[in-house]
Amino acid sequence: MTAAPSLVSSGSRANTGGPGHRSWVGYAFVSPAVLLFVVFILGPFVAAIILSFYSWDMLTPSKFHGIGNFxxxxxxxxxxxxxxxxxxxxxxxxxxxxxxxxxxxxxxxxxxxxxxxxxxxxxxxxxxxxxxxxxxxxxxxxxxxxxxxxxxxxxxxxxxxxxxxxxxxxxxxxxxxxxxxxxxxxxxxxxxxxxxxxxxxxxxxxxxxxxxxxxxxxxxxxxxxxxxxxxxxxxxxxxxxxxxxxxxxxxxxxxxxxxxxxxxxxxxxxxxxxxxxxxxxxxxxxxxxxxxxxxxxxxxxxxxxxxxx
Amino acid sequence: MRPGRLVLGVVLFIVGVLMLAPLVWLIVQSLMPEGDAFSLPPSWIPKPFSLANFKGIDGLIPFWQMALNSVIVAVVSTVGSMAVSVLAAYGFSRLPFRGRDRLFALMLAALMVPGQMTVIPVFILMRNLHMIDTLQALWLPALINVFAIFFFRQYFNTIPRELDEAARIDGASHGWILFRMILPLSGPALAAMSILSFEGSWNNYFGPLIFLSSHNKMTLPIGLVTLQAGQGGSSTVVFAAITAVVVPVLVVFLIFQRAFVASIASAGIRG
Structure with a gap:
């Protein structure tokens, strides 16, 4: 649950892919997770921030409300x-x-x-x-x-x-x-x-x-x-x-x-x-x-x- | 035995009995005829005994349909999120690509975002996709499990890289290394995350409350709550329904107790 910076880097035995290594393989492995992450976490997170500056009842068109909600x-x-x-x-x-x-x-x-x-x-x-x-x-x-x-x-x-x-x-x-x-x-x-x-x-x-x-x-x-x-x-x-x-x-x-x-x-x-x-x-x-x-x-x-x- | 130990044993035994008492009371009342249950002083033995309350559940809520829905959502979320997380964790642990560590840090930071913050936009998204009141609305967002990705990546990092480098030299593909070499070595991690994912989905109340509205789409937790809210069923039938939900979970827990407790202790996730 704790996200210290040391948990992020790959540690002492960093993976040395070398210049010839094809990085698209890496993208392919993480892409389902990244896609879902963007759609269900990152996107909604940003959307919630934007929505907080609007006034909206989900039915009628939304109106910009400035910092009114805050x-x-x-x-x-x-x-x-x-x-x-x-x-x-x-x-x-x-x-x-x-x-x-x-x-x-x-x-x-x-x-x-x-x-x-x-x-x-x-x-x-x-x-x-x-x-x-x-x-x-x-x-x-x-x-x-x-x-x-x-x-x-x-x-x-x-x-x-x-x-x-x-x-x-x-x-x-x-x-x-x-x-x-x-x-x-x-x-x-x-x-x-x-x-x-x-x-x-x-x-x-x-x-x-x-x-x-x-x-x-x-x-x-x-x-x-x-x-x-x-x-x-x-x-x-x-x-x-x-x-x-x-x-x-x-x-x-x-x-x-x-x-x-x-x-x-x-x-x-x-x-x-x-x-x-x-x-x-x-x-x-x-x-x-x-x-x-x-x-x-x-x-x-x-x-x-x-x-x- | 020293007297101190005896006192300790007695006190802890009483605590254990008190913790169990509400559950025992629940099960006993559900096994008694409507007129005899909930008497005072409370009965702790189901006498007279009756199974009529359990027969009454299906008249109030589509219990078996709800149980099936719960199973579908829990199994699909668990299997799907494990597949997605294992692939991603392998990528983050073993495959070099531009921006990898920054991407991983971004996902980790998102662990701080409470689910209640994303639920309104996700609700709007589901509404636009016409997925309100479907089971997809529950399992689709559950496929992304950032904590599991983090947990698996930590675990994979403890598996010596010499193993997969040797396999690479022998011409093995990344798929083969992941599924034939790393996963067989990751049993405890897989078990821990699967158990927690299944339990989380099985007990989820917030999601179904927001996304589901019709009775035959509901999962068990939300179905139970509608049972008490309207319906006009007797309390003994409500108790029978709670018992029918609780007892199988307790039996499964007793069977897998060791694995379950180990997974809680290793991941430190609170339900």
């Missing part, structure tokens, strides 16, 4: 709401996934019982392979105020559940919880893979120097895991920032007081329900700018913070 963005309270919801969701998602995924991975990594470890790994990963459509429909029932199991068992231990998807204070929290259930297995797998690269000798050395479990975790495991944690954090943020499926399925209109309206959902509403193609394109440009910023930040922070062995 000035509209600055004074659009619904866009602000969608952006703040999305940032809250993404930050909560990163924190809960990283903490949960790391603790679960450390726990499973220390397990000695093979069968139990298999059970835990499988049950953590199960939800991740299911489509969001099925997950969202299922959780609408799981959190139902009358017959949902969460409501029932929380009631048994004396906790009164809110009406999750009706209450504007709780709707986004419910989506955060559902997202955790669905994707923590992914974070867990990434963390587990990272943990297995931590040399056991270092941990044993720290232990024989008298460190307790917590000190080993905090001073040895975490620093050595920092590249993995960082990577998982970025991936989680980017995925969470583009969250659409569950919010659209569970709260198709953006929830009570737009409390679950996310930026991609707003883009969808503007583009495909209100047919404000120009404005939707401007919003999509904003999403792209934020993604690009996060990626740039990834490189910058990554170089500063991440411990490299």
């Amino acid at each position: 000035t509209k963005m600055f004074s659009d309270p619904t866009l602000y709401k969608a952006l703040s919801n999305t940032f809250i969701f993404a930050i909560a998602s990163v924190v809960t996934h990283l903490v949960g995924g790391l603790l679960l991975a450390v726990g499973v990594n220390r397990m000695t019982n093979k069968a139990l470890s298999y059970f835990v790994r499988t049950s953590l990963f199960f939800p991740f392979v299911i489509s969001w459509a099925a997950v969202a429909l299922l959780w609408k029932y799981v959190l139902d105020p009358t017959f949902g199991i969460v409501t029932y068992y929380l009631g048994q231990i004396g906790i009164n559940s809110p009406n999750w998807f009706i209450d504007p204070h709780w709707a986004l929290t419910a989506i955060i919880g559902i997202d955790w259930w669905h994707t923590v297995g992914f974070t867990f797998i990434i963390m587990l893979a990272g943990l297995q690269t931590v040399p056991t000798e270092l941990i044993e050395a720290a232990r024989s120097d008298g460190c307790n479990g917590w000190q080993v975790f905090w001073n040895v495991t975490i620093p050595l895991m920092s590249p993995t944690i960082f990577f998982a954090g970025i991936i989680t943020f980017i995925g969470a920032f583009q969250i659409f499926d569950p919010v659209q399925i569970i709260t198709p209109n953006g929830g009570p007081n737009n409390s679950t309206l996310t930026i991609v959902m707003y883009l969808y509403q503007q583009g495909f329900q209100a047919f404000q193609v120009g404005y939707a394109s401007a919003v999509s440009l904003l999403v792209f700018a934020i993604m690009a910023l996060v990626t740039a930040l990834q490189f910058w922070l990554g170089r500063k913070w991440v411990h490299s062995a």
